[in-house]
Amino acid sequence: MPQSSELAARLRAATWSAHQAAAGDAFLKGLLRGEGTVDDFARLASQHLVVYRALEAAVTASRSGLLARLHHPALERAAAIESDVAALGGTRPATAATDAYAEHLASLAGDPVRLAAHHYTRYLGDLSGGQHIGRALTRRFGAHTTSFYRFAIDDLDAFKQQYRATLDTAGLDHDAERALLEEAGRAYAASHAVHASLAVEAAAVVA
Numbered sequence: 001m002p003q004s005s006e007l008a009a010r011l012r013a014a015t016w017s018a019h020q021a022a023a024g025d026a027f028l029k030g031l032l033r034g035e036g037t038v039d040d041f042a043r044l045a046s047q048h049l050v051v052y053r054a055l056e057a058a059v060t061a062s063r064s065g066l067l068a069r070l071h072h073p074a075l076e077r078a079a080a081i082e083s084d085v086a087a088l089g090g091t092r093p094a095t096a097a098t099d100a101y102a103e104h105l106a107s108l109a110g111d112p113v114r115l116a117a118h119h120y121t122r123y124l125g126d127l128s129g130g131q132h133i134g135r136a137l138t139r140r141f142g143a144h145t146t147s148f149y150r151f152a153i154d155d156l157d158a159f160k161q162q163y164r165a166t167l168d169t170a171g172l173d174h175d176a177e178r179a180l181l182e183e184a185g186r187a188y189a190a191s192h193a194v195h196a197s198l199a200v201e202a203a204a205v206v207a
């Protein structure tokens with residue numbers, strides 16, 4: 001039986017503590033405080049490139065049901081990240097955590113509900129706190145390096161409201177909702193692991 005009509009609110013509530021942990025990641029905070037170097041930013045953008053290529057390939061392969069309704073071509077980020085990475089001096093290596101995240105995303109092709117959890121965590125995040133991150137990085141490194149954070153969407157708030165309404169009206173049954181919430185937790189954990197792997201590399205460079 002479909003659950004009551006506030007899936008987006010339940011998803012946000014279920015993942016908010018994971019969100020706060022992700023937003024507090026030392027690597028990201030250091031970059032935003034102006035402590036990170038251009039190479040740190042290039043390394044972050046290079047991880048994004050691997051992750052979004054995998055996400056967008058999996059979305060293309062399994063665009064049905066909930067995922068088809070949530071997706072919009074204006075969300076796709078791979079081309080924007082390619083241009084940012086080029087402006088930042090070229091691709092840096094993927095960390096093991098990034099490769100693991102990309103492999104996990106590829107394994108979800110054909111599972112639109114679990115893939116939707118990653119779609120939500122990445123794109124709604126990019127349209128939310130990501131906008132704040134993008135402004136900070138643009139001030140520091142220039143707009144030619146931050147296309148990733150700019151979307152060809154006129155009204156981001158309206159878009160996010162529509163996205164949440166799509167979740168609310170998806171009619172997911174109990175098992176599907178459980179899978180969505182569980183997988184969103186994995187999406188945050190995977191992002192955290194990527195940031196942590198970048199922090200470890202940065203510490204190794206300093207040491």
Ligand code: HEM
Nearest residue numbers: 012019022023028120121122124125128129130132188191
């Ligand atoms: C410095 C880092 C971050 C800051 C300052 C930040 C800030 C925010 C803020 C203020 C919102 C609420 C916006 C709104 O209600 O419209 C938000 C939403 C969100 N953020 Fe972040 N964020 C950060 C990092 C992240 C990361 C790393 C992820 C994902 C891995 C993420 C995923 C999300 C998602 C999915 C939402 C939407 C929640 C919902 O309404 O359902 N954020 N963020």
